[in-house]
Amino acid sequence: MPRTRNVNLSPPAAPQGRVVFDTGRLDARYDAVWQLENSASSRYHGLIVSLGRKLTKQFGLQVSYTLSKAVDDASDFDEQPQNPYDLRAERALSRQDQRHRLVMSGLFNPFGDDDDAPDDDGSVWRKLVSGIAFAPLVTLASDRPFNPLTGGDDLHTLALPLTARPLGFARNSLSGAAQRNIDLRVLKRFWLNERHQLLDFAVDIFNLTNAVNVRELNPFAGSASFGKPIDAFNARRWQFSLELEF
16 A cells, blocks of 8 residues: 655664654755655455345335454555654554444335326325335444644654654544434426326435534644544535436
8 A cells, every 4th residue: 555755764773662853864965755655554354244125115225234444554645654664653543444334225115116107097195295205324333543643743754744643642543433424315206298208306415414423633632622523524415406207
């Protein structure tokens, strides 16, 4: 996996553990030399259990559960090591690690199969409710790790984004909050003529309950909001659409 590393720092006297680099450079003509290299590694173990069933003509349900663990020493190309000479110390839970994830989706058509046009002699109520379908999507997931930082280049590695961690904190040792989200689609189908030309009107509601799902924590130690949420995913959103089939 890719990572970026400053390869122009002189080796520290004690390369293991927390060290502060001096002004020595392997090539005195340059200060920092950033090298994009494929030296990072990742390990993922996962168990996925899924169940899908169309219980009746009007009701279908699918459930999927994932139990997993992801460990790496760099989660993306922009991540640099705290000590470029001690990559082993970066080995920790990946920032992509999410131990538990449960997803449930369904399709509910309580008033009949929407592939069948209503009879011309049907009741007014039947014509109003025929072709209405509900499609919920529920996602429940555990927290993800975040990397604590001091907020400065304490080790003089010139790394950007910053990499220095507070004493006593390992990489990605902060925990966020569990995620919960419910999306819902409500669809009404209209039959335009006997040739089964169809018009679908759909309302999509994302984050139906307007839950606050943490996107980012404040990683900087020493600040009053250290380890607290500073950003969240989208609040409730509505989307309306029309689709013509002919």
